[in-house]
Amino acid sequence: MPRNQQILLDNRPEGEATASNFKLVTTETPPLQDGQVLVQHHFLSLDPYMRGRMNAGKSYAQPQPLGEVMQGGIVGEVVESKHPRFQPGDKVVGMGGWQQYSVVDANQPGALRKVDTTHVPLSHYLGAVGMPGVTAWYGLVKIIAPKAGETMVISAATGAVGSAFAALAKARGCRVVGIAGGPDKCKYAVDELGFDACIDYKVHKDANSLSKALKDACPAGIDGYFENVGGMVLDAVLTRMNAFGRIAVCGMIAGYDGAPLPLTYPALILVNRLKVEGFIVSEHMEIWPEALAELGMLVGTGKLKPRESIAQGIEAAPEAFLGLLKGRNFGKQLVKVH
């Protein structure tokens, strides 16, 4: 019965999320029943979607329940098993949440998946070769459906989704332009991630100014846009979309803290005959094998070199998460717990 530190959602944010919304508690893991597996977590995944689930309002998923362990993806190692398919030492990906251990009912479909760490480091299964990578793949391949020579743009360009998006779009012969916060991230996007250009949105005070920068970076206009942030960035991109452009809407992090951010020129959807489509990658499990195969190949051949920001210790998770929402991370944000 190992001692298990956990982070619970203690209360819901009013406006901006803060560390006081979370509570650290210590319990013991319960004894295993038949079909269950005890997983020691190595890394927790921190992802922007978690902010939306901290609110009580209607969203695509049930809100994160109060007083329960923050939900989220983990990678780790089986330490005890009462399920024939899992043995101690197996490396696994699951949804164990913000804690040091989880007890998993391994008969539940998709609850726990064994992974091979020969060519892909374990932590990457939470990023480039995991949910964020597949998210980039679905938005690019299934919604945007790019043609060689087209121009693709993505916001939050140096995050886990953005870096995978760049590699996938370059592999399809596209020009890829990122939008990120700060000169370091923009330099990294171009030097390391393969972006053809990257725009620092922080030097632009309004959508009009950002739109001019996009015009320079996208001389042939924008054919596909992968939306992670909403607000001013979306307004600016819409003014540069080509006729028959496609926008995959994956996140609107700028509006998560309260006041909704309006879209200033919705008529551009008509004027430019755009397709704008929202999606959640967990609703499209049928494409995961194909997507993971391509992402694994890109990582294995060095064409996708994802960076990670790693916070140390379970107690660091809340501050690391709040930093992620403010864009303080550099690449995939993880928490190392063992």
Add this chain to the structure above:
Amino acid sequence: MPRNQQILLDNRPEGEATASNFKLVTTETPPLQDGQVLVQHHFLSLDPYMRGRMNAGKSYAQPQPLGEVMQGGIVGEVVESKHPRFQPGDKVVGMGGWQQYSVVDANQPGALRKVDTTHVPLSHYLGAVGMPGVTAWYGLVKIIAPKAGETMVISAATGAVGSAFAALAKARGCRVVGIAGGPDKCKYAVDELGFDACIDYKVHKDANSLSKALKDACPAGIDGYFENVGGMVLDAVLTRMNAFGRIAVCGMIAGYDGAPLPLTYPALILVNRLKVEGFIVSEHMEIWPEALAELGMLVGTGKLKPRESIAQGIEAAPEAFLGLLKGRNFGKQLVKVH
């Protein structure tokens, strides 16, 4: 050389369009050259898209040139022909514009089309069995792609597009709810056009109030929405869309006069995984034959009984057009010129 009264665009609107933007002139039709046809116009079509083209700004089409005849669809009769495929007396559909006669280069593909008036009155080729009907067909069939039992909503419900949309959606086993202005239009939508319910947007002072009315009229939520107006109506409909709903964006008449109308909650596109797609029916000529065949059948069998508002005389076109923009028409707005 018949005397030909014409309406020109004299100057561009600043804000709301007015009669002073137009000018009536009288000319003579030029002598025919080989391959040309002289068409006497019977009816002019007035359509909301023309308002967008009166502005100078970037849009999907070139702006209507100043000092030239207002462009638009017509039906009429060939009175003289130097083209072997057309004979005097032929009933035709063309793009002759706001004038009493047009000289058409009949070799230009799609410039002039002979129509059969045995079962379909000539004027309907500008409405239910013409561009507006095909517009409804494309948005419903190709973008919304409804399933039997789903709930469809359309704004500007009693217009030429709305009435065709209702018949097409009922034929596919859907619940169809209209949004229109005033109790007379709403009664007509339900009594004559086959809508299951119709909401008078004029009694709702804001999107919140309209959203409540939509909840009552669409107890199972909204799966498909055909957008003609934008603004408050779009905001209200978005709050009632079901997961995986589809929105066909055909017009945003509420924003044509100047100040852009923002979309208040774009994050709902993500929350409900919506697809929002703008289109222009003239870019999809490949579907016209299939669409016209179904629309002709619906009219011929009495399942689609389109109403027309007919203004008398070419000089009445500007006021009739301005009335259309304010929703004063009842059904398809035409001008009878001969």
